[in-house]
Amino acid sequence: MQSEKKRDTMLQTEDNRSTNQVKKETSNVYKVDKLNLWYGKDQALKDITLDIPEKTVTAIIGPSGCGKSTFIKTLNRLTEMVPIVKTSGEVYYRDNNIFNKKFSVEKLRTKVGMVFQKPNPFPKSIYENVVYGPRIHGIKDKKVLDEIVERSLKDAALWDEVKDRLKENAFGLSGGQQQRLCIARCLAIEPDVLLMDEPTSALDPISTLKIEELVQELKKKYSIIIVTHNMQQAGRISDRTAFFLNGEVVEYDDTSNIFSSPQDQRTEDYVSGRFG
Amino acid sequence: MALPEQDAATVADYPEVEDNSNEKKRQLKNKIFKGIFFGAVLFSLLMLLILLVRIFTQGIGFLNWEFMTSFASRNADEAGIQAAIVGTFWMMVVTAPVAFVLGVGTAVYLEEYAPTNKFTALIQMNISNLAGVPSIVFGLLGLTIFVRELSMGRSVLAGGLTMALLILPIIVVASQEAIRSVPSEMREASFGMGATKWQTMFRIIFPAALPGILTGNILALSRAIGETAPLIMIGALTYIAFLPDNVFSQFTVMPIQIFNWTSRPQEEFHFIAAAGIIVLLAMLLLMNSIAVWIRNKFQQRF
Numbered sequence: 279m280q281s282e283k284k285r286d287t288m289l290q291t292e293d294n295r296s297t298n299q300v301k302k303e304t305s306n307v308y309k310v311d312k313l314n315l316w317y318g319k320d321q322a323l324k325d326i327t328l329d330i331p332e333k334t335v336t337a338i339i340g341p342s343g344c345g346k347s348t349f350i351k352t353l354n355r356l357t358e359m360v361p362i363v364k365t366s367g368e369v370y371y372r373d374n375n376i377f378n379k380k381f382s383v384e385k386l387r388t389k390v391g392m393v394f395q396k397p398n399p400f401p402k403s404i405y406e407n408v409v410y411g412p413r414i415h416g417i418k419d420k421k422v423l424d425e426i427v428e429r430s431l432k433d434a435a436l437w438d439e440v441k442d443r444l445k446e447n448a449f450g451l452s453g454g455q456q457q458r459l460c461i462a463r464c465l466a467i468e469p470d471v472l473l474m475d476e477p478t479s480a481l482d483p484i485s486t487l488k489i490e491e492l493v494q495e496l497k498k499k500y501s502i503i504i505v506t507h508n509m510q511q512a513g514r515i516s517d518r519t520a521f522f523l524n525g526e527v528v529e530y531d532d533t534s535n536i537f538s539s540p541q542d543q544r545t546e547d548y549v550s551g552r553f554g
Numbered sequence: 555m556a557l558p559e560q561d562a563a564t565v566a567d568y569p570e571v572e573d574n575s576n577e578k579k580r581q582l583k584n585k586i587f588k589g590i591f592f593g594a595v596l597f598s599l600l601m602l603l604i605l606l607v608r609i610f611t612q613g614i615g616f617l618n619w620e621f622m623t624s625f626a627s628r629n630a631d632e633a634g635i636q637a638a639i640v641g642t643f644w645m646m647v648v649t650a651p652v653a654f655v656l657g658v659g660t661a662v663y664l665e666e667y668a669p670t671n672k673f674t675a676l677i678q679m680n681i682s683n684l685a686g687v688p689s690i691v692f693g694l695l696g697l698t699i700f701v702r703e704l705s706m707g708r709s710v711l712a713g714g715l716t717m718a719l720l721i722l723p724i725i726v727v728a729s730q731e732a733i734r735s736v737p738s739e740m741r742e743a744s745f746g747m748g749a750t751k752w753q754t755m756f757r758i759i760f761p762a763a764l765p766g767i768l769t770g771n772i773l774a775l776s777r778a779i780g781e782t783a784p785l786i787m788i789g790a791l792t793y794i795a796f797l798p799d800n801v802f803s804q805f806t807v808m809p810i811q812i813f814n815w816t817s818r819p820q821e822e823f824h825f826i827a828a829a830g831i832i833v834l835l836a837m838l839l840l841m842n843s844i845a846v847w848i849r850n851k852f853q854q855r856f
């Protein structure tokens with residue numbers, strides 16, 4: 279509780295310093311209101327309405343192609359990289375309408391980090407990967423950067439494995455290490471939210487376990503939204519779970535409810551493995 | 555120890571394939587085509603070998619330091635290729651930076667900034683078509699625009715700019731391919747951290763694409779070094795008894811000098827031409843090796 283308060287005041291002072299202020303009144307990081315999204319003529323998201331609470335792990339589950347990736351990429355507006363995408367409805371990040379022109383997309387993505395399905399470190403050294411974010415946001419001081427590297431790698435539970443080879447190319451790391459490096463790279467800019475799109479699907483069980491433990495640790499400081507195909511994983515690590523089907527949210531509730539007493543027949547079928 | 559047993563089981567699972575006539579026919583067909591393709595390779599290699607042997611036997615005797623450091627001359631014994639070598643270098647001084655900046659700039663714009671519409675598609679199509687335009691047409695363009703309209707005369711500048719235009723489409727296409735080969739995950743990762751388009755371009759995409767871009771540029775330049783027609787068109791000289799010392803100097807280049815020697819009736823000049831070709835080939839080989847080296851050494855495997 280205490281650490282949470284400290285973090286809040288930290289955020290507040292940080293926000294007051296920046297010109298593009300992030301309002302912070304509710305305890306929801308995201309409020310999604312009637313979000314629709316089309317790839318050309320194909321509708322991928324239909325009337326999605328849900329609130330995502332802060333400092334919790336929210337899992338998004340659902341069969342392949344139901345729009346999970348599309349949904350979380352909308353939360354940091356990465357879907358806009360696809361030219362044919364059209365959206366309607368509202369998404370509020372801490373009471374800022376993310377589609378509003380006045381709220382810059384760079385600002386949003388600074389607050390909302392993303393970890394992808396396939397580990398995607400840059401073809402640079404481990405050190406350069408971690409300082410990429412701070413650098414593009416204007417931090418040049420070598421000492422500050424060094425501190426950020428150590429803190430981020432420690433937070434991502436990777437420091438001990440790589441502290442002697444920071445100058446080596448990140449491609450030399452194992453898949454699991456690369457994924458933790460990508461997490462460290464996100465943490466380096468001290469985001470508020472972490473979006474994770476199937477972060478463990480390309481990893482072996484041990485790396486998966488490490489990342490799951492990490493998520494538990496990180497949720498003390500960050501709000502985490504994680505897409506997963508793995509029902510057990512959702513059950514193990516998440517507090518809230520949203521079940522997506524064909525672009526719609528079928529059910530969104532506390533994870534324990536979703537798995538023990540789902541309200542919708544389709545949810546029950548899916549979580550019990552009867553289709554998917 | 556359990557392995558042999560397992561093997562036996564697997565073999566038993568698959569009954570032996572009947573060695574019927576259809577199978578034999580397919581094998582035969584396979585052999586015939588293999589033979590045809592090998593023949594094609596052999597033929598080209600043979601031609602290349604004949605050409606090389608001829609050039610070397612004719613030219614090697616004339617290839618010496620004096621040849622490299624003398625000017626052209628009416629007298630075959632005294633003729634040398636120095637002015638042409640230096641002229642070629644001077645032309646590269648103009649062509650390389652102009653073609654690089656324009657070509658890579660165009661590629662970056664088309665890949666990263668241009669909206670996807672009919673106009674962009676039209677530009678894209680025309681660039682591909684330009685690569686197929688005969689070089690003499692570029693010569694005509696250079697003559698009209700650089701030599702006459704902009705009154706640059708028959709200078710290194712006019713020649714270099716003409717060559718830059720000639721190889722521009724090759725550079726654009728090669729650079730586009732290099733940029734496109736940077737996986738979109740890199741873009742997503744960079745944009746996902748709040749980087750602007752320019753930061754993503756400058757810090758991630760461009761460095762990752764650079765080896766490919768450089769390779770394309772060097773290969774394009776080696777094409778420019780071997781080109782003759784456009785420079786004849788704009789009137790680069792064939793006989794020069796001085797070295798160009800700035801971009802407004804008159805000049806000649808190696809292929810023109812070689813062309814000039816081969817078109818003379820005296821046989822000695824043909825031998826000198828062969829010596830010139832050896833120098834030109836050595837230069838091209840060097841440039842291509844550098845391109846391959848860069849590609850192998852720096853190309854990222856994603």
Ligand SMILES: Nc1ncnc2c1ncn2[C@@H]1O[C@H](COP(=O)(O)OP(=O)(O)OP(=O)(O)O)[C@@H](O)[C@H]1O
Binds near residue numbers: 317340342346349360
């Ligand atoms: N770039 C795109 N262009 C066109 N359609 C797309 C694009 N990306 C996704 N789609 C479509 O949108 C729908 C949702 O895709 P999305 O990737 O969000 O599914 P997902 O739930 O993440 O699936 P998976 O579990 O396989 O990752 C699919 O029907 C897909 O074909």
Ligand SMILES: [Mg+2]
Binds near residue numbers: 346347348475
């Ligand atoms: Mg997905």
